[in-house]
Amino acid sequence: MATRRAPTPLQPLIDKIESFEGVDEPAKALSWKVSNTLGSGALKDMLSGTAIGHALHPMLTDVVIGSFLSSTALDVIGGDESHVASERLIALGIAAYPPTALTGMSDWADGSVGNAAVRRVGVAHAAANSAALALYAASLVARRRGKKGKGTALGLLGAGALGFAGYLGGHLTLVNGVGVDQTVFDAGPSEWTEAADAADLVEGEPVRVVVEDAPVLLLRRAERTFALHDRCNHRGCSLVGRGEVSGDEIECTCHGSRFSLEDGSLIQGPATQPQPAFETREREGKIELRLYS
Numbered sequence: 063m064a065t066r067r068a069p070t071p072l073q074p075l076i077d078k079i080e081s082f083e084g085v086d087e088p089a090k091a092l093s094w095k096v097s098n099t100l101g102s103g104a105l106k107d108m109l110s111g112t113a114i115g116h117a118l119h120p121m122l123t124d125v126v127i128g129s130f131l132s133s134t135a136l137d138v139i140g141g142d143e144s145h146v147a148s149e150r151l152i153a154l155g156i157a158a159y160p161p162t163a164l165t166g167m168s169d170w171a172d173g174s175v176g177n178a179a180v181r182r183v184g185v186a187h188a189a190a191n192s193a194a195l196a197l198y199a200a201s202l203v204a205r206r207r208g209k210k211g212k213g214t215a216l217g218l219l220g221a222g223a224l225g226f227a228g229y230l231g232g233h234l235t236l237v238n239g240v241g242v243d244q245t246v247f248d249a250g251p252s253e254w255t256e257a258a259d260a261a262d263l264v265e266g267e268p269v270r271v272v273v274e275d276a277p278v279l280l281l282r283r284a285e286r287t288f289a290l291h292d293r294c295n296h297r298g299c300s301l302v303g304r305g306e307v308s309g310d311e312i313e314c315t316c317h318g319s320r321f322s323l324e325d326g327s328l329i330q331g332p333a334t335q336p337q338p339a340f341e342t343r344e345r346e347g348k349i350e351l352r353l354y355s
């Protein structure tokens with residue numbers, strides 16, 4: 063009989079955070095505020111990493127975490143000559159913090175309204191990062207007043223807070239799926255596969271079918287059939303349910319991402335990837351499709 067592994071030591075704490083309803087009302091209000099303020103367009107796309115093909119936030123966190131932890135490492139193993147470099151690294155981490163927090167807040171707002179776990183873990187992640195920032199800022203002040211020992215101690219506390227914040231950030235991405243392409247595990251068939259009866263399609267009305275476990279939007283227009291993966295790759299909204307067709311594009315109204323109906327290419331974020339799209343053909347009254355290669 064297989065032996066079940068015990069939960070990780072942090073799992074009880076994660077469970078408590080994910081079920082803590084006390085933050086819900088202010089967090090929902092904040093995420094609405096962030097979403098409404100950023101809207102959709104160039105600024106939102108920049109914060110989302112649309113131009114680079116995945117979220118920008120993790121790249122910026124490398125700068126903050128790398129600077130702060132390098133400073134602490136110098137304090138511990140760098141010797142007497144390292145205090146100037148250590149101070150500069152803290153200053154660099156503080157300077158990189160605002161854009162990093164802004165990208166994180168933007169990503170969090172996209173997923174937090176409808177997902178309680180994302181909402182609550184995101185708040186805890188931000189609180190732990192804020193604590194780390196405050197501790198490293200206090201460390202810098204102490205060093206500039208000549209209190210190196212106090213500065214080192216505050217930096218060590220900041221490193222602890224930063225480590226916990228990083229763990230929660232990993233949980234948001236790797237367990238809660240924030241920022242993961244929502245179509246990656248079921249892109250759809252790469253060989254011609256039957257999807258629907260042609261007679262069931264009504265001109266101009268998108269329908270949802272499931273083909274080899276992949277949900278697919280079919281749209282009949284001007285004697286052509288367009289087919290896209292139905293789950294928006296950004297945060298997973300159904301394009302049949304939340305999509306608005308305009309010309310040759312479909313907009314996911316959840317956050318404003320726009321894709322070409324023809325080939326799924328990404329026209330506007332905050333999505334960072336094109337939507338999987340399918341070639342279609344009609345054979346003996348059946349619509350068949352396969353992924354564009």
Ligand code: FES
Binds near residue numbers: 172297298315318319
């Ligand atoms: S789920 Fe965010 S734009 Fe579609």
